[in-house]
Amino acid sequence: MSDIKKVVLAYSGGLDTSVILKWLQDTYQCEVVTFTADIGQGEEVEPARQKAIALGIKPENIFIDDLREEFVRDFVFPMFRANTIYEGEYLLGTSIARPLIAKRQIEIARQVGADAVSHGATGKGNDQVRFELGYYALQPNIHVIAPWREWDLLSREKLLAYAETHGIDISKRKSGASPYSMDANLLHISYEGLALENPAAEPEEDMWLWSNSPESAPDAAEYVELEYSKGDIVAINGVAMSPAQVLTKLNQLGGKHGIGRLDIVENRYVGMKSRGCYETPGGTIMLKAHRAIESITLDREVAHLKDELMPKYAKLIYTGYWWSPERHMLQTMIDESQQTVNGWVRVKLYKGNVIVVGRESKTDSLFDPNIATFDEDGGAYNHADAAGFIRLNALRMRIAANARLKRG
């Protein structure tokens, strides 16, 4: 019925991807290989093995990986070196995880000799684009199967009916489960759908799963010291940590102090506006602190060039072009700028606030108190220089104004 022989499915073990698994078997009559990754979503991944087996997947066709360190080291940290924010607000928590999933799926496809890959993203969202641009960039002739664009199970009812008919266990849809459309990884958790589809209405408090509200956060502030090496955090409060450990720790601290909630309307790549809510506790701290360490270690024009290019870089990640040559090109430049971004930043966390209260670089500071001082500086700076500086910067405007005056 199809010429697909083997497909690698990004499989969470949940209802949707279990239905997809079955549907792939039925529709394409092909062998299915499941891939389940721990990227810090906060759920056990090992149970996916039994579910896959229950659905007839051969043990050797089940791949379960812990990608948390790779995720933070090779995706999250490089992105934060650019102070990346999409549309002034969004920290790209979902966007940055997709390229890693795509890469690993393609690696597995090569290893097992699969000719297709499949994912559970819908036809209206950004994630389908992020997955598939990754697939195509890394394996140009791979066959991509996007069930949500192909099948007719477009409502929750139809999906459940299909599951029941095909013997998929739906008992785990416990009554207490969140009804929102969600995505989670070590960088963030997101919520879409339902009441959120009205952007005029405030989300209900019990939607938020990861963080205290600012109101319920501790009444006492907490100070945290972050140590940077080449733009990345390498230690917290003096304790050296791996990338995933850093983000885990900052999530715990940020979540405790009500930090990193976000409620926005964003512009999707596929053309519509969409309302999303996000919790990014650790990322919110990282963004603020990274700007602070850069503020004393980056040259002014380097910092401004980064700022001017950031929206473009953020858009590339949001729209799924992580594996594109232009993202790579920008990353080369960004990484080069981070060679001197070394030192520490102290932040104060308090009820939703991340307050920078100190920053220092023993090795790379460009802050020169002798020049900046309001006191006499012993000749480090010649005040008279400013007159010429201003006059030549003004010259083009003076010539223009004189020309206007002459014309009357």
Add this chain to the structure above:
Amino acid sequence: MSDIKKVVLAYSGGLDTSVILKWLQDTYQCEVVTFTADIGQGEEVEPARQKAIALGIKPENIFIDDLREEFVRDFVFPMFRANTIYEGEYLLGTSIARPLIAKRQIEIARQVGADAVSHGATGKGNDQVRFELGYYALQPNIHVIAPWREWDLLSREKLLAYAETHGIDISKRKSGASPYSMDANLLHISYEGLALENPAAEPEEDMWLWSNSPESAPDAAEYVELEYSKGDIVAINGVAMSPAQVLTKLNQLGGKHGIGRLDIVENRYVGMKSRGCYETPGGTIMLKAHRAIESITLDREVAHLKDELMPKYAKLIYTGYWWSPERHMLQTMIDESQQTVNGWVRVKLYKGNVIVVGRESKTDSLFDPNIATFDEDGGAYNHADAAGFIRLNALRMRIAANARLKRG
């Protein structure tokens, strides 16, 4: 001794500009015209009249203006239409006031037939540039006198000695006065110098003058509804207000709730890094809310174009180019984009947090719930379109990957 006949001095009535006034009279043997403006700095301006008279200024040479409405309407609001932030943090409170002062000084110079203007900004800072680029752009052949670059009163002691010698009243330097170098207007108050010259150290709590700390702010959140017309706030909680009223009200609300404190190291135009602390309570609310109203009323690519140009626009204002043709050119484009930015935004203020909890535009919303919905959309969106969209966006990367594969 000089060929300067009449000079218009930006005169605050404080010690520094009083010394300058005297020094100008002595050094240039010229007539001094004083100009004092109320731009919302929070001090009475009328007392400057008696001080000027005491220093020998003729009544007709004393100009005192209330510029608060012009300041917010023609400077602050246009800047906020661009979501302007310098170096990711600074809301440009000082930068945006200088062009207005410069403009008014030049108007007065024309009116009284003065051949020079003077200001009290130092030779190390940005403000001298902002004042003087304005002077030159508006009156190209004006003579500019910058006493801090010319005289030898470069320490506080020398300044006080000069004041005493010349009979300038220094009694108002009351013991309780802030020792920091400060600037204030309706948009913000700033602090520099002293202990702040060590960027590793946290500022002391009693430095901050305008706002509650988040800790001391009310325990109860407050909701505020802002109404927008063409990108500007025109009403708060249903009450129509003038621009200056809007900002005054938001300052009061923000200050109460501990909003808008900032502690940064910034890059000055004259070449050094400098540590500054700022309170911008109303502005901080405005920035967050403006992005929210734009999120439902601006086209995606228009929003992205604005985001890409914002750092350049911010830099122009920071470095003093408000009166330049390129700022005007950018403003034309920014203002054009705001025609559809109409509607309301609801924010929740709580202990330093500005949380957007709702936004709506009856007239200009581009948020289409029928298309965005996770439910069935009755054909408003064709899921299959996404396949072609992705495949053509991926084509260049597939061709490149195939070329790489072929080369092996």
Add this chain to the structure above:
Amino acid sequence: MSDIKKVVLAYSGGLDTSVILKWLQDTYQCEVVTFTADIGQGEEVEPARQKAIALGIKPENIFIDDLREEFVRDFVFPMFRANTIYEGEYLLGTSIARPLIAKRQIEIARQVGADAVSHGATGKGNDQVRFELGYYALQPNIHVIAPWREWDLLSREKLLAYAETHGIDISKRKSGASPYSMDANLLHISYEGLALENPAAEPEEDMWLWSNSPESAPDAAEYVELEYSKGDIVAINGVAMSPAQVLTKLNQLGGKHGIGRLDIVENRYVGMKSRGCYETPGGTIMLKAHRAIESITLDREVAHLKDELMPKYAKLIYTGYWWSPERHMLQTMIDESQQTVNGWVRVKLYKGNVIVVGRESKTDSLFDPNIATFDEDGGAYNHADAAGFIRLNALRMRIAANARLKRG
């Protein structure tokens, strides 16, 4: 068989669109309205009427318009105000005509109550995108029929067979006709396909239809004076002309002198590289001359801002976003910059060269010979100012270098 009732077809009268006309009638069983425009392609448009009638189109359903003035005034000239070039070479001759065709088709569709529009662009090219983005932007729910993406007549043989079968006159495919895939309008003529599909090979001389080769152009140079008003040419050699007259005259002059041939590989929006050859005689003169008049009338930073945004503006036009809000936003800014672009430029045309030999603006020149002179300038410029200018511009680099030295 379909619910399309009436379709407006962009109809050239040639074989391809005649086949499309017939195919639309057959496939959709709908009424076809033809629209044929004179945009300076150099062929009579009136014969299209008889052809349409012969294919059964009712006289009231035949629209033939002379759009040459509108084309140059509202599309070509605005684009040239930006010094627009795509990928460093291409003057966008085809791209700029499509939005006008789309706009007029939609106007006619409204007038005749049509529910669909159709065009003859293929599924691999940029033109389908340019047409359809225009349709959708101007009439969001219009039905678009792109026969080349729907039918199976994908080779020339099948097309001819269909024509013969359906009684379409193919006799006009005279033996002497150019075999290349071509497009022409008042701005340019383009060639694609056949031998050009090998980018290593030089095109044959007799492909080029509009211009002399540089070799066969006159041995005597010709001087031409162009007069500008707000960035547009309004007179040539002292004779006032309309926009279309200007371009017609410059095409004649440029073609005579071997100007404006181009042979490039370009990147299409749909993802592949494509080799194209172009003749743009008048446009090549306009681009060079416009930069010259701007060189004396535009402020430096305005000019640089235009240069930085030009690639983005060019890409918008190339990819079909003329009717987008972001193109409109950029145009607002570009047009604002042209208020002072008034004066004249003299160019010398000779065997492929456009050489600017003089430029002047009596009203708006910013060239000040008193300041620029190498002779003594009577104090117009203070050489000492440069020292301070340089020292402050160098300060950040000096601080960094000192920091490096200190670290050793």
Add this chain to the structure above:
Amino acid sequence: MSDIKKVVLAYSGGLDTSVILKWLQDTYQCEVVTFTADIGQGEEVEPARQKAIALGIKPENIFIDDLREEFVRDFVFPMFRANTIYEGEYLLGTSIARPLIAKRQIEIARQVGADAVSHGATGKGNDQVRFELGYYALQPNIHVIAPWREWDLLSREKLLAYAETHGIDISKRKSGASPYSMDANLLHISYEGLALENPAAEPEEDMWLWSNSPESAPDAAEYVELEYSKGDIVAINGVAMSPAQVLTKLNQLGGKHGIGRLDIVENRYVGMKSRGCYETPGGTIMLKAHRAIESITLDREVAHLKDELMPKYAKLIYTGYWWSPERHMLQTMIDESQQTVNGWVRVKLYKGNVIVVGRESKTDSLFDPNIATFDEDGGAYNHADAAGFIRLNALRMRIAANARLKRG
């Protein structure tokens, strides 16, 4: 009289720098070290030794270097990788040589223990900035002496009088010497001043020194094949060449065929407009050919990103920021993009024209004739994909248009 002990002077051996040499000795009572470089200006540099000795310079204080290879390899070639043009026209021939001179002067200053450097650039031009930003960036506390900003010899007459008084040989000011202010190196020769100060007037033919006029160039075209490796030309017509050999050869070819003359009004960094004429024969060929090899080897978005950043990069070089961290940062990105820019380009040179007639890359071509073809492509490209591509790209504009329609 001064605390300068030893100064390294950029010494050409000509009248101006000879006067400077003498003036430095007299004014600063210091030891002068001369540095004379061959950067391809087309004059012998060795005669500068005798002149220096005649002016009392110790032999060990005379440095004469052949920097041609370093100039092209480390400055010209990297710049051309970016397709650099300033203000749409200028190939930066003077700008790109100054950083090398500055670097070598600082190296010599370190070697001989000099505490100052000096140059012969005037106070109105860009070159003083380019030299001095280089000095300060490389040796932050160096003392810079710019005689043209300090002395009063501001006319030619005063300069000659000074020379005669101080026994400097002025006999070499031969009657036939060009009266223009000129600069030359392997990349270009420039002309400023005199009749050129009127931008309305055409330069006289005998001003141009390096190239045939198009009129006097050969009547027969010449084909040249250029081979690229990582964006740089490594062979011409099959003959491997060093960077300086490449540029020398292309200058000879371009000059013969009347290529590379330019007559513009440009915007100087110090604030005024200035008219300059340039001959850049080899560079003009290189720019055109480099775009051609990139057209088949660079990804579309990489090429567009380069195009968008090019004006900024060009401005950095024009204004003297070669040694800045932001130029380095951009260069890192540009160089990264050139890894695949390998292959050959064939150009035809004829009377001022550089016509690309072929380009190919055996190893890195992204031009895929199977996809680009107008013929049937055997399924390499799915035409139907374009429909979805267009519809989703149009979606935001359709939503906006529908919103407008709904509002009426």
